[in-house]
Structures are given as structure tokens and as C-alpha cells.
Amino acid sequence: MPLLAPSPWTRQAGHVRRLLRALTRYPVITITLIVGIAVLALSLNGLDNASRWVATLYVSGFIVWTLVGMVRDVMRGHVGLDILAVVAMVATLAVGEYVAALIIVLMLATGEALEDYAGRRAKKELTALLDRSPQIAHVIVGSGGNSDEVTDVAADDVRIGDVLLVRPSEIVPVDGVLLSESGSFDESSLTGESMPVSRDAGEEVLSGAVNGSRAVRIRAIRRSTESQYQQIVALVREAQESRAPVVRLADRFAIPFTAVSLVIAGAAWGISGDPTRFAEVLVLATPCPLLIAAPVAFLGGLSRAAKAGIIIKGGAVIEQLARVRSAAFDKTGTLTQGRPDLIDVRPTIGFDADEVLRLAASAEQYSSHVLAEGIRRAAADRGLEIGAATEAGEVATNGVTATIGGRTVVVGKPAYVASLAPDTQRADLEPGQAAAYVSVDGRFAGVLVLADDVRPESPAVVSWLRDHGVERIVMLTGDAHATGASIAHEVGITEVHAELLPPEKVHLAAELRPRPVLMVGDGVNDAPVLAAADIGIAMGAKGATAAGDAADAVILKDSLAKVVDAVSIGRHTLRVAYAAIWMGIAISIALMLVAATGVIPAVAGALIQELVDLATILYALRALTGPPSGLDESQSTHAERVTT
Numbered sequence: 001m002p003l004l005a006p007s008p009w010t011r012q013a014g015h016v017r018r019l020l021r022a023l024t025r026y027p028v029i030t031i032t033l034i035v036g037i038a039v040l041a042l043s044l045n046g047l048d049n050a051s052r053w054v055a056t057l058y059v060s061g062f063i064v065w066t067l068v069g070m071v072r073d074v075m076r077g078h079v080g081l082d083i084l085a086v087v088a089m090v091a092t093l094a095v096g097e098y099v100a101a102l103i104i105v106l107m108l109a110t111g112e113a114l115e116d117y118a119g120r121r122a123k124k125e126l127t128a129l130l131d132r133s134p135q136i137a138h139v140i141v142g143s144g145g146n147s148d149e150v151t152d153v154a155a156d157d158v159r160i161g162d163v164l165l166v167r168p169s170e171i172v173p174v175d176g177v178l179l180s181e182s183g184s185f186d187e188s189s190l191t192g193e194s195m196p197v198s199r200d201a202g203e204e205v206l207s208g209a210v211n212g213s214r215a216v217r218i219r220a221i222r223r224s225t226e227s228q229y230q231q232i233v234a235l236v237r238e239a240q241e242s243r244a245p246v247v248r249l250a251d252r253f254a255i256p257f258t259a260v261s262l263v264i265a266g267a268a269w270g271i272s273g274d275p276t277r278f279a280e281v282l283v284l285a286t287p288c289p290l291l292i293a294a295p296v297a298f299l300g301g302l303s304r305a306a307k308a309g310i311i312i313k314g315g316a317v318i319e320q321l322a323r324v325r326s327a328a329f330d331k332t333g334t335l336t337q338g339r340p341d342l343i344d345v346r347p348t349i350g351f352d353a354d355e356v357l358r359l360a361a362s363a364e365q366y367s368s369h370v371l372a373e374g375i376r377r378a379a380a381d382r383g384l385e386i387g388a389a390t391e392a393g394e395v396a397t398n399g400v401t402a403t404i405g406g407r408t409v410v411v412g413k414p415a416y417v418a419s420l421a422p423d424t425q426r427a428d429l430e431p432g433q434a435a436a437y438v439s440v441d442g443r444f445a446g447v448l449v450l451a452d453d454v455r456p457e458s459p460a461v462v463s464w465l466r467d468h469g470v471e472r473i474v475m476l477t478g479d480a481h482a483t484g485a486s487i488a489h490e491v492g493i494t495e496v497h498a499e500l501l502p503p504e505k506v507h508l509a510a511e512l513r514p515r516p517v518l519m520v521g522d523g524v525n526d527a528p529v530l531a532a533a534d535i536g537i538a539m540g541a542k543g544a545t546a547a548g549d550a551a552d553a554v555i556l557k558d559s560l561a562k563v564v565d566a567v568s569i570g571r572h573t574l575r576v577a578y579a580a581i582w583m584g585i586a587i588s589i590a591l592m593l594v595a596a597t598g599v600i601p602a603v604a605g606a607l608i609q610e611l612v613d614l615a616t617i618l619y620a621l622r623a624l625t626g627p628p629s630g631l632d633e634s635q636s637t638h639a640e641r642v643t644t
Contacts, residue, residue: 051098095278176205178203304623348443359387407441
């Protein structure tokens with residue numbers, strides 16, 4: 001049966017409901033309109049004195065309320081632009097322009113409403129992420145999760161190991177492993193990838209992904225708070241609650257702008273001898289454009305970044321991104337794909353290649369290093385049986401030591417292995433190769449050679465940054481110098497600092513000049529340097545939780561090209577914010593100079609200022625859109641195709 005079109009009465013009721021919501025959301029506007037209607041009615045009935053008294057009492061009450069707020073702000077060390085509005089209201093009442101005073105009150109109230117509306121529109125992409133956060137999970141009850149009995153629980157109450165039913169078009173509530181034979185999922189909110197992705201049984205499914213047309217079962221592998229989507233939501237909340245320095249910069253315009261406005265108003269009064277001129281000038285000096293433009297622009301920038309798959313933690317980060325002058329990159333997983341493959345095993349005399357690989361893979365079970373995954377994967381591909389350790393420990397960024405079948409196995413950097421096996425010899429590596437050194441029972445056992453391909457977009461990203469004012473670009477890596485230098489040469493970086501421990505990375509990032517310094521990395525070992533840099537960007541697509549927490553921005557899609565997007569969005573947003581501020585100042589001063597001649601009555605001036613507010617806000621919303629970064633699209637597209 002076709003759906004019936006809504007009746008005119010239904011549409012009318014909807015309009016009324018929206019109007020009532022608006023009136024209750026902004027009570028000052030509602031009350032001011034009621035007072036204005038009453039004042040107009042009294043005037044039309046010849047009760048001018050009563051009309052004047054009603055307006056004067058209401059505006060005086062609003063002035064007192066504004067002054068109380070100003071005093072509180074001053075006690076918190078914040079001096080704003082409200083003083084101009086107060087002086088304008090007092091001046092209009094003093095010269096009998098009580099209608100203009102009412103319009104100023106309405107202008108201030110509608111200015112806040114316009115800011116709220118513009119802010120909600122600017123935060124649309126951020127808010128969408130919060131609104132669709134999974135709330136309910138369908139837990140399958142019964143042994144092994146094979147029964148048909150389903151219990152609905154809060155997503156936060158799902159435990160690791162629970163078997164969940166995800167119905168068609170539902171949001172996956174927690175990270176899990178797919179138990180069904182296959183499934184199709186929309187991961188656009190996580191990675192920006194517009195096409196659905198297919199997952200087979202045993203593959204990981206991320207929270208926040210939208211299930212396709214078939215119901216599937218998954219086994220929870222993380223609790224809600226630790227799942228991918230909830231981590232993104234936490235970043236979004238942090239971004240929403242921030243306040244940008246440029247907003248405070250707008251506040252710092254308060255003293256000079258107030259001084260200029262009072263000088264123009266005072267000069268107009270002095271030259272004309274008419275105190276009305278003072279009021280006529282000041283109604284055009286109300287500060288809404290300055291107070292509203294900057295925060296709206298920055299919210300727009302945050303929203304645009306979120307839509308592009310970059311969560312930026314506040315307006316302060318946007319300003320720093322716009323000013324970046326130095327950039328530092330980690331190597332593995334940042335400039336490279338982060339998925340090294342074993343290409344050679346070089347055992348020493350007395351050791352077999354498969355035995356070296358098997359022992360190394362057994363030890364690397366207990367390591368979080370990116371090379372460890374490649375070693376374990378190679379052993380599995382060769383069908384080697386990985387043994388359990390009776391004792392294991394890892395020295396971060398250096399290597400891992402484990403006891404496997406009664407033998408002490410060490411896998412790691414050459415210097416670390418050599419400290420335990422003095423006969424260790426460095427291997428000759430080709431450009432782009434990395435090596436894991438192995439010792440067994442204090443004897444050097446051999447070298448595992450791995451290769452990690454450069455991301456296709458990395459050279460273009462480095463080139464774009466250099467062409468757009470980033471004066472110094474360096475690589476900070478814990479890998480061997482030969483490997484780091486080879487990758488750096490391939491992507492166009494000339495300054496390489498290799499074989500670094502995390503504290504050394506932090507020290508170098510702190511000493512880099514010129515400032516601000518941008519650091520891009522991924523993984524747990526990059527968290528300290530990301531936190532120490534002026535701007536830390538984490539490649540968070542693969543779930544590097546510690547790096548994401550420490551960073552100022554997180555890239556949700558596995559593409560280094562998003563670094564360029566982040567810098568480009570930052571610069572465009574800052575340009576829009578400054579332009580909106582200066583536009584508000586220029587228009588206000590020009591109108592004040594015209595009003596000083598007496599050609600703009602106070603009531604007309606107050607109405608004109610409303611149009612200035614509207615124009616400034618509309619301009620600030622330009623931060624929601626902007627020019628493309630200019631990065632070679634073929635590079636970016638190819639990179640995304642390779643890494644998804």
C-alpha cells in the first residue's frame with residue numbers, strides 16, 4: 001500500500017511544534033518579543049510613558065544580569081566584549097531610544113541563538129558519531145552460543161567471550177571475531193571507505209560497523225570501552241569540549257575595539273553636540289561578530305576533519321596544524337605499510353634455518369613489535385610448530401627474551417642481542433630491509449631479514465609539506481640507520497635519526513626547530529613522542545590505542561595522505577576565523593563612521609547590526625567546506641586501494 005502524504009493539518013502541527021521548541025530553547029528571545037509587542041501596543045494606544053517605563057525596566061534588568069555575568073568572567077580572569085553592549089544599552093535608554101535598547105537586547109539574544117544553530121550545523125559530523133554509538137547488544141544464551149535464546153543487554157555490559165547476534169542493518173556493538181561463515185559490513189564511519197567490506201569466519205569485526213543484509217554471530221574480544229568505535233567516540237567528546245585559542249584572541253580584540261568604538265561615539269557627540277549621536281554609533285559597535293565568528297569557524301573545521309576521517313582534539317590543535325613549520329615521521333607503519341614480510345633466514349654455522357625461525361617465532365609471541373607479527377606469520381606459513389615459553393620478557397623497542405623448551409632465545413636489535421651473545425655479527429642489508437637478530441643460549445644463531453614496503457602516498461605527502469612551508473622534515477626511528485636512510489631517501493627525507501629509544505625520540509622532538517613541530521607515528525612506542533610534540537598525529541586505523549590517547553589528532557583511515565588533509569583543513573579554518581573576525585570589525589567601524597554623521601537612526605542601526613551578525617556567521621560557516629589539499633589524487637587513491 002502506498003504511503004499517504006501528510007495532511008495540511010499535520011504539516012501545520014509540525015511547524016507549530018518546531019516554533020514552540022525554538023521559543024522554549026531561547027527564553028530571552030521569547031520574553032523580549034513579548035515585551036516588544038507590549039511596548040508597541042501601549043504606544044499605539046497613546047500610553048507612551050507606560051511604554052517607555054516597561055521597556056526601561058526590562059532593559060535595565062537585562063543590563064544588571066549582563067553585568068553580573070561580566071563580573072564573574074573578570075573574577076575568572078576573562079575580559080570580554082560585553083562592556084560595549086552594556087554601554088550601548090545604557091546610552092540608548094539615556095537618550096530615550098528605548099525601542100533601540102530593546103532591539104539591542106534582541107540582537108544579543110538572537111546572536112547567541114544564531115551561534116547555537118551554526119554550531120550545531122558545524123558539529124553535525126561530530127555529533128553524528130556520538131548519536132549512532134551502539135547502546136544495545138543481543139547476547140545469545142546457551143553453551144557455545146548456539147541456542148536461539150537471545151537476551152538484550154547494554155553494550156557496556158558485554159563481556160569478553162560473549163556470543164552476540166547482530167541483525168541486518170544493526171551497528172556492531174563491540175569488537176569481535178566473526179563466527180558466521182561470512183558477512184558484509186559498512187565501515188564508512190570508522191575508515192571513510194564508502195564500499196562495504198566482506199569478512200570471513202575468524203576475521204575481526206570492529207564496533208561501529210553496520211551489518212549488511214544477513215544476521216551474523218560474533219564473539220566479543222573486547223569490552224565496549226576498549227572497542228574501536230568507543231575510542232573514537234571518546235576522542236570526539238574531547239574535541240567537542242575544547243575551546244580554541246583564537247576564540248580568546250577574539251576576546252583580546254575587546255580592549256582596542258572598545259576603545260575605538262568609544263572614541264568614534266565620543267567624537268560624534270562632541271562635534272555634533274547631540275548625545276543621541278553617541279547612542280547611534282554604539283548600537284553599531286555591539287560585539288556579536290567577534291564573539292560568534294571564531295568558535296563557529298573552529299567547530300566547522302573540526303566537523304570537516306571528522307568527515308574526512310580525522311578526529312582532531314579541539315580548536316587549539318587546528319591552530320597549531322595551521323602554523324606547523326617542522327615535521328617528524330616514524331618509519332614503520334607510518335612511512336611504510338607496517339606489514340613487514342620475511343624474505344630471508346640467514347642461520348650461522350650449527351643452526352638450521354627452520355629451527356632459527358621456529359625459535360624466533362616462539363619468542364616473538366610475547367612481543368608487540370611490528371616485526372614480530374611478520375616473523376610469526378612466516379613461521380605459520382611454513383607450517384612450523386610454535387612452542388610455549390616457560391619464561392618471557394620484553395625490553396621495549398630492543399627485543400624479547402624467552403625460554404623455549406629449556407633454551408634461552410633472544411630476538412631483537414643487533415646491539416641488544418650482542419650484549420647477550422658477543423659473537424653477534426651485523427648483516428649486510430639491501431635498501432629498505434630490516435633485520436631481527438637471534439641468539440640461542442648465548443650464541444649468535446642468525447638473522448631474519450624482513451622488508452616493509454613504502455606507502456605509495458608517502459613521497460607525495462613529504463613533497464606537499466615541503467612545498468607548503470614546512471621547513472624541516474625528519475625521520476625518527478628505532479630501526480638501523482641503513483634501513484632508515486634507505487626509506488628516507490625513497491620518500492624524499494634528507495635528515496634521519498635512527499636506532500633511537502623512546503626517550504631519545506622525545507628529546508629530539510623537543511629540540512626540533514622551527515616550531516610548531518608535527519610528529520606522525522603509530523604504535524605503543526610512539527605514544528611518548530606524540531604527546532611531547534606540539535602536534536601529535538596517530539595513525540589509528542589499526543587500533544594503536546596508546547598512540548591515539550597521546551596524540552592530538554587521530555587518522556581513522558590507513559592512509560598517510562590524511563596528514564596533508566589535516567594541515568590543509570587547519571590552515572583553511574584559521575584563515576576563515578581571522579577573516580570573519582576582521583570582517584566583523586571592518587563592517588562595524590565603517591557603519592559607526594557613517595552613523596557618526598547622523599544618517600543612521602538608533603533603531604535602524606540596531607537592525608543593521610543584526611544583518612552584520614548574520615553575514616559574519618554565514619562567512620564563518622565556510623570552514624565546513626574548503627579547497628582540496630592539492631595532493632596528487634592518484635597517489636592518495638592508489639594508497640587507499642592498496643591498504644584497504
